[in-house]
Amino acid sequence: MIIVENLVKKFKTGDSELIALKGVSFKVAEGQFLAITGKSGSGKSTLLYQMGALDFPTNGSVYIDGKDIVKMGNRERTELRLMELGYVFQDYALLPELTAVENVMAPLMMQGAPKKQARMISEESLRKVGLEHKLYNKPSQLSGGEQQRVSIARAIGHNPKIIFADEPTANLDSETSKIVLDIFLGLHKKGQTIVMVTHESEYAVLAERIIRLSDGEIISDEKNKQ
Amino acid sequence: MTIIKKVNKPPLIIPLRLGFFLAKRQIIRGNIWTTILIIMVMSLTFINLIFIGGILTGIIESSSVSNRQLYSGDVIISALSKKPYIENSPAVISMVKALPWTEAVSYRFVSSGVIEANYKNKTDLSELSEEAGGLVAGIDPEVEDAVTGLAGKIIEGKYLDSDDTEFILVGADKFFKYTPIDTPSMQNLKNTGVGDKVRVSVAGRTKEFTIKGIVRSKVGEVDNRIFMISSSLRDMAGRSDNSVNEIILKLKDGADPAVAQSALLAAGAGKWGKVQTWEESQPKFLKDIKGTFTILGDIVGSIGLVVASITIFIVIFINAITRRKFIGIMKGIGINSFAIEFSYVLQSLFYAGIGTAVGLSILFFALVPYFVSHPVNFPFSDGVLAVTWKGALIRAAFLMTASLIAGYIPAKLVIRQNTLDAILGR
Numbered sequence: 001m002i003i004v005e006n007l008v009k010k011f012k013t014g015d016s017e018l019i020a021l022k023g024v025s026f027k028v029a030e031g032q033f034l035a036i037t038g039k040s041g042s043g044k045s046t047l048l049y050q051m052g053a054l055d056f057p058t059n060g061s062v063y064i065d066g067k068d069i070v071k072m073g074n075r076e077r078t079e080l081r082l083m084e085l086g087y088v089f090q091d092y093a094l095l096p097e098l099t100a101v102e103n104v105m106a107p108l109m110m111q112g113a114p115k116k117q118a119r120m121i122s123e124e125s126l127r128k129v130g131l132e133h134k135l136y137n138k139p140s141q142l143s144g145g146e147q148q149r150v151s152i153a154r155a156i157g158h159n160p161k162i163i164f165a166d167e168p169t170a171n172l173d174s175e176t177s178k179i180v181l182d183i184f185l186g187l188h189k190k191g192q193t194i195v196m197v198t199h200e201s202e203y204a205v206l207a208e209r210i211i212r213l214s215d216g217e218i219i220s221d222e223k224n225k226q
Numbered sequence: 227m228t229i230i231k232k233v234n235k236p237p238l239i240i241p242l243r244l245g246f247f248l249a250k251r252q253i254i255r256g257n258i259w260t261t262i263l264i265i266m267v268m269s270l271t272f273i274n275l276i277f278i279g280g281i282l283t284g285i286i287e288s289s290s291v292s293n294r295q296l297y298s299g300d301v302i303i304s305a306l307s308k309k310p311y312i313e314n315s316p317a318v319i320s321m322v323k324a325l326p327w328t329e330a331v332s333y334r335f336v337s338s339g340v341i342e343a344n345y346k347n348k349t350d351l352s353e354l355s356e357e358a359g360g361l362v363a364g365i366d367p368e369v370e371d372a373v374t375g376l377a378g379k380i381i382e383g384k385y386l387d388s389d390d391t392e393f394i395l396v397g398a399d400k401f402f403k404y405t406p407i408d409t410p411s412m413q414n415l416k417n418t419g420v421g422d423k424v425r426v427s428v429a430g431r432t433k434e435f436t437i438k439g440i441v442r443s444k445v446g447e448v449d450n451r452i453f454m455i456s457s458s459l460r461d462m463a464g465r466s467d468n469s470v471n472e473i474i475l476k477l478k479d480g481a482d483p484a485v486a487q488s489a490l491l492a493a494g495a496g497k498w499g500k501v502q503t504w505e506e507s508q509p510k511f512l513k514d515i516k517g518t519f520t521i522l523g524d525i526v527g528s529i530g531l532v533v534a535s536i537t538i539f540i541v542i543f544i545n546a547i548t549r550r551k552f553i554g555i556m557k558g559i560g561i562n563s564f565a566i567e568f569s570y571v572l573q574s575l576f577y578a579g580i581g582t583a584v585g586l587s588i589l590f591f592a593l594v595p596y597f598v599s600h601p602v603n604f605p606f607s608d609g610v611l612a613v614t615w616k617g618a619l620i621r622a623a624f625l626m627t628a629s630l631i632a633g634y635i636p637a638k639l640v641i642r643q644n645t646l647d648a649i650l651g652r
């Protein structure tokens with residue numbers, strides 16, 4: 001369960017101040033697939049980074065399983081990201097000199113898994129996203145969609161509580177985007193909590209719940225009635 | 227699926243293992259030309275740490291070696307100060323010959339003299355003839371050659387035979403051709419060479435000789451001298467006794483000159499002459515230059531070490547900066563800073579280690595042999611590259627330590643930057 005409470009994020013640029021989040025509050029139940037949507041610049045990514053312990057808000061709190069992550073120190077947040085959270089970025093964010101399987105292995109090894117075990121889990125993860133035939137390809141030898149699937153495999157390898165995805169389909173064509181979303185839907189079906197940011201409403205509507213942002217404020221919050 | 231959850235503080239082995247995992251792949255899968263370039267820079271930096279110091283030491287060392295070989299032998303006995311020669315010379319010589327370590331002994335009569343040339347071509351008396359002063363040494367050519375190898379240092383003409391009463395050898399410093407210095411205090415012969423007749427004056431007596439050969443060894447004590455067979459010199463100096471001025475002792479391989487020296491002193495040789503090891507008899511200027519060059523070599527080496535550190539710093543810094551985004555991603559997905567730092571330290575150690583190994587090979591298998599066969603031509607020695615494995619390894623250890631620090635700092639600088647900024651490249 002995630003509780004976002006009165007979240008404010010201000011950016012100072014020179015003399016002017018920009019308020020990217022103007023006191024946002026909502027809750028995400030366990031197992032929910034939430035899409036955050038809105039126009040470019042509405043504050044979607046900013047919100048996701050605050051929720052995902054990648055940034056510190058100006059004000060407000062984010063509770064993950066009852067703990068306020070805003071009050072955590074850097075070390076504790078790193079530990080939290082490693083153990084409990086998974087990330088999928090728009091540009092895949094893979095390490096270029098590691099193969100697909102090694103990219104998935106790295107965080108597992110950091111968790112203390114022996115190399116063999118990390119490799120086994122990683123291969124299993126990659127199989128789940130349909131990449132069992134590209135285990136030893138480096139990112140440069142994979143298509144965009146395949147790279148994004150590797151990054152999803154990395155995000156789910158350690159069974160995280162929550163997956164955060166920032167525009168995971170923005171760099172992909174519609175066919176590949178579909179594949180990626182199908183993976184998310186499949187994970188959701190098995191009970192995975194997912195928070196996905198997307199400006200493409202055709203993908204947002206596939207989620208269980210849609211929060212619309214405009215100018216740093218929630219303008220709508222609706223359950224998908226499918 | 228088994229997942230290890232909640233390790234509060236990861237045991238050290240985990241980040242170390244992951245750091246190794248990352249470093250290995252960054253090196254192997256990185257650009258091969260970049261790797262080669264970095265290793266080349268490192269090996270040149272390492273050679274630079276050693277080269278200048280090695281050349282400076284080499285100049286002095288080969289000068290010492292020549293001095294020992296051609297002039298002093300392993301142990302030299304000379305006249306006590308204010309005495310004209312070694313007293314009781316025959317007794318001292320038998321003492322020396324009786325030592326168990328002695329391989330060969332040579333002895334020299336030495337007297338100051340003047341050499342004069344071109345006196346026959348003078349058309350009028352106001353014209354000056356060529357003249358040069360110096361020490362005249364009377365030797366037994368065969369014995370001297372056995373001890374010092376003097377015959378090998380003849381650069382023009384021929385070496386003396388035992389019955390060459392009418393011939394002399396002259397050191398190269400006495401010829402303008404070989405030593406182009408001409409000052410009132412150091413005069414030399416300009417239009418004279420092998421085969422020419424010259425006059426040598428010793429103790430008020432003058433005799434005509436023919437120059438049979440010219441000696442050049444780069445040892446001052448040798449190149450400044452005029453050599454003739456001992457009987458010629460003894461006749462001229464009017465010395466009928468058997469007293470000599472220098473006794474040169476060549477020891478068997480592995481014998482310690484200091485031990486031979488103490489044995490001679492214990493036998494009482496110190497009463498008759500000054501007994502010195504080759505080291506003690508070295509000219510003071512050599513000892514002084516040796517000290518100065520050691521300091522110079524250390525300074526150049528220290529500067530080299532600083533340059534090496536800066537090089538590694540820049541290499542790792544650029545490497546880390548260009549990978550700033552990926553470092554951000556790693557931190558973003560929960561890989562701790564220590565593992566990332568360790569991967570960079572390993573990389574800099576790898577570059578420094580391979581660079582040093584390449585540098586050592588170039589040094590010992592290319593440069594040292596090269597300088598042995600092509601010594602640098604210095605006025606007072608044939609310079610070689612003097613490096614020892616010990617000295618090289620100490621510098622290698624310095625370089626590795628410097629790399630460790632110079633690799634860690636830039637990695638730390640980049641890694642401690644804001645994670646999100648790094649991921650987003652802003």
Ligand SMILES: Nc1ncnc2c1ncn2[C@@H]1O[C@H](COP(=O)(O)OP(=O)(O)O)[C@@H](O)[C@H]1O
Binds near residue numbers: 046
């Ligand atoms: N680091 C930053 N410094 C200054 N302004 C920022 C920064 N990050 C985001 N912003 C601003 O905050 C607003 C929200 O940005 P963002 O969350 O990236 O929007 P979205 O992801 O919805 O496109 C935008 O106006 C953006 O320019």
Ligand SMILES: [Mg+2]
Binds near residue numbers: 044045046167
């Ligand atoms: Mg965005």
